Amino acid sequence: MDELLSLKKAFLEEIGLVSSLAELQQIRTKYSGKKGLVTARLKDLSSISPDKRPQYGKILNQIKNFIEDELKNKELALKDKEKEERLQTERIDISLPGKFTPYGREHPINQVLSEIKNIFISMGFDMEDGPEVELDYYNFEALNIPKDHPARDMQDTFYISDDIVLRTHTSPVQIRVMEKRKPPLKIIAPGKVYRCDADVSHTAMFHQVEGLMVDTDVSFSDLKGVLELFIHSLFGKDTPVRFRPSYFPFTEPSAEVDIGCIFCSGKGCRVCKTTGWIEILGAGLVNPRVFEMVGYNTDEYSGFAFGMGVERITMLKYSIDDIRLFYDNDLRFLRQF
């Protein structure tokens, strides 16, 4: 019996010194392994005299259970200690930069163009496309701008040949669509246009969005309704909008649409040339002569058209003062948007 008690005592001493899982494993092997001290004694139980055997067996079992519990507890404690140590020692400098490739940016013109497209798509307008190198007929004649018309001066034209031009506006798409489709029509035509002109506010190529709606009973009121809704969606619903008379050969009555200057809130500044207003798009009722060119019945149908320069709107949105920045493609510029 004493021998068993000293076994327990020896175990307790040894386990008290254990400081790692490896050491613990040695002790586990020594006492409760297949050939361990406790296991050996259990196997030798038959060598104990029968009268002492029950008592001896009971104590041996108690010691076995005790040792196993101690080993388990010690293991848990050591694992906790080890985790704690890992947490204390495994440190990264979380202030080091993360590894990533910065996403590229969408060109600001296309960002604004997408915004404009989405507003019109939400109002049920289709998107249409047309050639950038265009017949004089579609770019001018069919839009009521015959050769020798002074309105051709409004648009300095690049010529490929006598009859072929780089389109000066996206309006020819109107004609191409009306030739193919019958009313009702609600379309926008975004795209590149060209004029031979270059300074801080003009580039030889820029982007326009043209719009057209044709149906029975379309009036100037509808034009105002659609464009006000558009401007309020793009610039905020408190933006003042005004329509004033202007002239385009393919619309009549024609209008320029101004918004209250977003820089000075209409008080007058350099951007709005002290007028408090900024011109944002041109519009008007489709000139019946244009309908006649595409064979629409002018007694039955009426419509409106509008057009806007995307560069101008983008410049206003981001306070950009030189249009040429859009085409320098300087990454320090493009990465700001």
Added chain:
Amino acid sequence: MRISFEWLKDFVDIRVPAEKIADGLTMAGLEVEGMEDVNGDTIFEVNVTPNRPDCLSILGIAREAAAVFGTPLKTPDTFIDEVIPDPAFKVEISDPELCGRYAGRLIEGVTVGDSPDWLKRRLEKCGIRSLNNNIVDITNYVLIELGHPLHAFDADKLSGNTIRVARAGAGRSIITLDGFERELPDEALLIWDQKSPAAIAGIMGGEESGVTTATHNIFLESACFSPVSIRRTSKKLGLRTESSYRFERGSDIEFLEVALNRAALLVKQICGGAIHEIVDVYPEKYVPKAVEISYNKVKSLLGVELRKDQVLGTLERIGIRSEDRGDTFLVYPQAFRRDICEYMDVLEEIARIYGYSNIPVRTPKTVLSGNIFNRENINVNKTKGALRKAGFTEVINYSFMNPSDLDLLSIPDNDIRRKALSIRNPLRQEDSMMRTSLAPSLINNFIHNFSRGIRDIRMFEISKIFIDKGEQLPYEGLRLGGIFYQERIPAIWKDDIQGFFIVKGALQALFEELKVSEYSFVPSEEVFLHMGKSADILLNFGKAGFIGELGPHVVETLDLKIHKPEIIIFEMDINILLSFVPGRLSYCQIPRYPSIERDIAVILDEKITSAEALNVIKNFGSEFIEKVELFDYYQGKNIPRNMKSLAFRIIYRSKERTLTDSEVESVHKRLVEYVLDKTGGGLRGQV
């Protein structure tokens, strides 16, 4: 056009501040773009649209202001009480279709010299330089005031006291007042004396017959010329004057007599002299063409209900005579409003004077459309998104290129990219062709950014290119192009990948995004790329584009001052790419049984490409091989010269059951033997 407020008050009794005038004119369609204070007077800068030549004068603007502010218009008194009854000049119009009316007066005994200060000041405020020649100043004064261009000849230089209005005919030239000798187009309308041309009608007078300080007698011309003829001649000569500007927009055939008399009276007042009777040839008198429009049309097109008296009253305010006809009304435009010839013109007049701001706002009843969902747009947007995620920033370039760009890239003569359109009137020679490839612009974008110190350049563009196919209009095709450059700068996280593979990876990610799988990369034939570091991109074995390092021979010409820059460029036909995007996807069952992986590392001749080695494995033809991946590529230490090591991971799986280790082992063993046999390689570690 510059309009003096003080001068304007000669014609309209208006007492509102200048800002109000500016606003009123702007809202009536005469946009005041700016205002300037000149010695206490306000100058309005008015933008007059091409349809309103009647507003290119003080009187014209006054007429509009009077309508807007409801004040009466004062017309100038031009009654000449003392005339010498004999016109003393004969006028003959040979081309009446080009000249509707020609009037003039001889004034004898003038003194040509400096103009009085008041006249000079008014001219200068409106942007006209006084010329130390009171006769010329007076014609300019009347031009600004009344809008009708006049011309004064030295009457003694006109032979035969005769004026003939006729075309130039072949081979004529004239020295104009500005001292240039000008070859005249055959069709140009001229003013002739008995012998020779004295002026280019409506554009500029001849030097010979011009008024100088030596002039004593003048012949004042006031005529009406065909706008188209003036415009054509002016364009052909490249000669634009205040006079041609007005004539090509249309002049007032009725009013020209008033302008003539106004000028004659001013001459008499300032330069002295005696005015002769008018000579006036006016073959076909102006009769207004009535325009009819229904009240209902006004209502339905403007979206506002106006009473009859409102409609007719509005027209009356701008001096347009109208007549009620029950459901419709007739409008008789005066000669100064020849722009009004159809019902929409009348409608516009009503709308602008009624006020656009008074027309109500209405949201139209709408039609639904089936064309909004545009697959091409969606896929183009996906393409842009995939490239942006790979770090590429979008650029937009002009559609132009320099003719020398194609030579710089050594594009062969028979290449389709040589079929470029030329612009007849480019702004610069560098921008004189429509681009047939995005590459030259992208290279310029690279140079721009590189030369400004930017060392991580990833840019892409999606734009049209233009190919002359010999048809009327060129082929316009959408291209995707990009350029990449990254300096190997010390970086905290090592990532030493060759640029080619970064860009190829971006394109592969794009193909994955679009679910295009039939792509491959084969050695490129593009001569501007580095032969050993470039590929053509094939989609289903057809060429869709290229990717590669710019060849050293091209880089050399860019003058970049860096040694061996690794610039990667690519370009693809996006229409071809999008044609491979599957229209419909169908789901594949997720594998039910586990897979077993085995690796194979072979050392083989470096000339065998990884794609060829991969194909060997794919051609082995075991139904259990699900996937083969290259996971290691190595050349260098421990590998013999001219050899390389490739390691593949093979994933074995059956669709019907769980494979056993021994089963896979036997297949893999045969595969290894097959690969070694086909490639002539050896297993790594055994060579």
